[in-house]
Amino acid sequence: MIKIAITDDHPLVLKGITSMLEGTPNIKVVGAYENAMQTLEKIENDSPDILLLDINLPDINGIDLSKQLLKKFPEIKLIALTNFEDVSYVKRMLKNGVHGYLLKNTDRLELIKAMKTVLSGELFLPDNIHARLLNQAPNKTADSGLKPNLTRREQEVLVAISEELTTQEISEKLFISPKTVETHRMNIMSKLGAKNSVGMIKIAMEKQLL
């Protein structure tokens, strides 16, 4: 029997995961905590094999909590729960010894797979993020559901925008019309799901396109 505990300040997530795991043989949810303090208080008594740990907690951040937990309970496997926006956190948590991470829009199968993986001593890294995070080298084989593939020209325009150039300046730099630059910019924004140039640069940096 694998014992699971969850720390998340969203009751919805707590309920959701519990519900997902209900009826799964050999897995039992033994604890559900809403913040770091509660986790530290109750986890010893519940003695879970795995703790699913939300990164955004109200009291202290997931990084500090994971450090403390790993120090006190080195036998517990930690899986970070995260939205994909939290990439930088995840990186740091992995460095701190967290055993895996899951996107919050995970499904039941992945959840179970993650648990088996970390229990076997391996790291669990969902491959869609994994590619983005650790695979700095552009691996074109991966189905880039999350990493939008910009064309060469779009990439150039993106870089130019990130250099604070105006449309006019970019057009002069690349020897194309300002209208073309605008088209490229719109297409980049569309591909990245950004509402404006600020979002474009933010997302591009998070996805390591810059």
Add this chain to the structure above:
Amino acid sequence: MIKIAITDDHPLVLKGITSMLEGTPNIKVVGAYENAMQTLEKIENDSPDILLLDINLPDINGIDLSKQLLKKFPEIKLIALTNFEDVSYVKRMLKNGVHGYLLKNTDRLELIKAMKTVLSGELFLPDNIHARLLNQAPNKTADSGLKPNLTRREQEVLVAISEELTTQEISEKLFISPKTVETHRMNIMSKLGAKNSVGMIKIAMEKQLL
């Protein structure tokens, strides 16, 4: 019997809400949709009284979807599901005629209360967000030691800009004049040495201000 449907691309949320409402008398979850398209396709057939609608959907945004839904099905009550980051969206959705909103870290009681409220024809606005909106909860930037000398307000404006909000939207979020927002933005750019908002966000991310 109150019929509920849910639109959210996170299976966790779907499961969580369904699980929360299970066993509640007079409430039944009749539909669960993962995106806007599915919602539009299936909602007529399911004919829920209330739709819980996530604001961040993969295909189109919650604002557009709520507009469409309210036009086609004016009798349906819409409750926006949101993280607190989405304050500006919520405002716009309320303007569009949405009947209430819930934080995703809601609990069962609030959920049920929200439903009863909107069914009675009133708006449901959870008071914790209300307080947040009114008080302008200071963002927790405890470790401001390393950072350039941005003031608290500048920090808030910076974050808002990074969330792709316009000057107008930021002014509504922070309850200050658009001109003040512009002043803050100018001062931030000046402090960071950026030529425009793009540079501002880029530098801010590099300096880990975001």
Add this chain to the structure above:
DNA sequence: ATCTAAATAAGGGTATTCCCTGATTTTTTA
């Protein structure tokens, strides 16, 4: 209590981005 930094606000612009539409040419890929 006084001084100072911060936050607020506005006028009056100019520059730039954003958005939609529609289109032609070039390059890559199946």
Add this chain to the structure above:
DNA sequence: TAAAAAATCAGGGAATACCCTTATTTAGAT
């Protein structure tokens, strides 16, 4: 070689950002 993707260009207008200046009110520090 045909089809698809990429790159090119444009008009026209709305929305937003950018810039400089000045000024009052508020809050924090000595």
